[in-house]
Amino acid sequence: MNKLLQSVFVTVIMSAVTSCAAYPVNPQLAQYNPSSGYRYENLKAPANSESLFVILTFSGGGTRAAALSYGVMERLRNTKIQWEGQERRLLDEVDVISSVSGGSFTAAYYGLFREELFDPEKYEKVFLYRDIQGELIASLFNPINWFRLASSGFGRIELAAELYDREIFREKTFGDLINQGRRPYLMVNATDITMGAQFTFVQDQFDLICSDLAGVPVSRAVAASSNFPIAFTSLIVNNYAGKCGYTEPEWMKQASKDLLVNPPRFNRARIARSYLNSDERRYVHLLDGGVADNIGLRSPLLAIQSNDFSWSIVNKINLKQIKKLVVVVVDARTDPTTDIDKNTSSPGGRHADRYHFFRSDEQLFVRHRAAVVGHIRKWDQGGGYLCRVPKYSSRPVSRR
Amino acid sequence: MEYVFINYLTGRLVRVDGKDWGITNSTLMVEKGHHIFDLGEPPNYQPASVQAVVQNTTIISPLIINDFQPS
Numbered sequence: 001m002n003k004l005l006q007s008v009f010v011t012v013i014m015s016a017v018t019s020c021a022a023y024p025v026n027p028q029l030a031q032y033n034p035s036s037g038y039r040y041e042n043l044k045a046p047a048n049s050e051s052l053f054v055i056l057t058f059s060g061g062g063t064r065a066a067a068l069s070y071g072v073m074e075r076l077r078n079t080k081i082q083w084e085g086q087e088r089r090l091l092d093e094v095d096v097i098s099s100v101s102g103g104s105f106t107a108a109y110y111g112l113f114r115e116e117l118f119d120p121e122k123y124e125k126v127f128l129y130r131d132i133q134g135e136l137i138a139s140l141f142n143p144i145n146w147f148r149l150a151s152s153g154f155g156r157i158e159l160a161a162e163l164y165d166r167e168i169f170r171e172k173t174f175g176d177l178i179n180q181g182r183r184p185y186l187m188v189n190a191t192d193i194t195m196g197a198q199f200t201f202v203q204d205q206f207d208l209i210c211s212d213l214a215g216v217p218v219s220r221a222v223a224a225s226s227n228f229p230i231a232f233t234s235l236i237v238n239n240y241a242g243k244c245g246y247t248e249p250e251w252m253k254q255a256s257k258d259l260l261v262n263p264p265r266f267n268r269a270r271i272a273r274s275y276l277n278s279d280e281r282r283y284v285h286l287l288d289g290g291v292a293d294n295i296g297l298r299s300p301l302l303a304i305q306s307n308d309f310s311w312s313i314v315n316k317i318n319l320k321q322i323k324k325l326v327v328v329v330v331d332a333r334t335d336p337t338t339d340i341d342k343n344t345s346s347p348g349g350r351h352a353d354r355y356h357f358f359r360s361d362e363q364l365f366v367r368h369r370a371a372v373v374g375h376i377r378k379w380d381q382g383g384g385y386l387c388r389v390p391k392y393s394s395r396p397v398s399r400r
Numbered sequence: 401m402e403y404v405f406i407n408y409l410t411g412r413l414v415r416v417d418g419k420d421w422g423i424t425n426s427t428l429m430v431e432k433g434h435h436i437f438d439l440g441e442p443p444n445y446q447p448a449s450v451q452a453v454v455q456n457t458t459i460i461s462p463l464i465i466n467d468f469q470p471s
Contacts, residue, residue, distance in 0.1 A: 250418040250436060251418075254433065261453060262432045265433050305431060307417065307419065307430055308431070314429050314430070315419060319420060319421070319422055
């Protein structure tokens, strides 16, 4: 009888644990308001001039990428510049950080905690020198988590998001970033599996799914951004489209006529529209931002090329708000390893990180760099642009 | 990148697809494709907006829009 009672008790407890296991749902947006929320134009920067516009992009590449971007931040902090008659730290002039995967940890930590990034007792200790991967693997051996993971709404990525939230990002949300109201504008990028497109944790993106980014923990953005395929399950974002009075912006209406004139612009509108059908897309499944773009340069590049974004750099240059544009691409890519090519056995899942389709950085880096440099040179030749493009040299970081 | 020059009696703000974009009587950069141009507030000009497909322009031969007149 006792054994029967014990079994019933254990079953009830485990059922309760399983039923409680669900991913934290992103809140619904009550009313669409294009002038509120986490947007570039809502962030002020008293010590940051708009005329010198600095963009950082942090690539993927795990802890190596996080460490490299951290080193770049240190260097920017130590670099003094003269601009408009004042001496400033180059770090204080950073307007936008677009990040992917490992680079998103550094970007988000700086966005939330600023100078604490450089405190050896903080970021280095809680993330850079910590065996996060070991802790995640250990959490898989916790029996309570077995039952939680049995729930369809609680995948392995949720264990990672919980750990990041508790141990690194101190349960801060995008609402905390909005309250700070300071640049740089963080663009933490993940990949929408269905569309194969970049999904950025900014309110412009969340408007499409009628969700309030202010209530989303920053850790979830970083978890989605670094959600390596196969190792983790997809991170889910609920789609409430059609419930907040969202109206399509004019660019989307215009771009929908551009199938023959400008196919990439047409495609951007098509992808944006796909979120508006919440019957078909009730949930958006997100993976590592590196699947779509492992450099994090795509969003800044679009802002440089297009007038369609709220923080369009083209528009700012036309309006003479920007005099000099600086784009710092921090790319932690390594030379591809060729050891799987030395024998005939199939590499299998354990070498998934070597698969080229999970490493979009190689081709994208070359293509994006050429596009950015090309655009800057055109402006330069037009006489209205002050930026000089230095000779570019790229040497991949050696694999550790 | 494409280029558009909007002629107007005075220098005033121009918008593209509903967003602040530049100043009249100067050559402005725009992405290739369909766009709608207007002069924002106050609405003391006609027509209210101009629709155009911008392509095959250069900085020295921009698309010139002469349609806007004070009302």
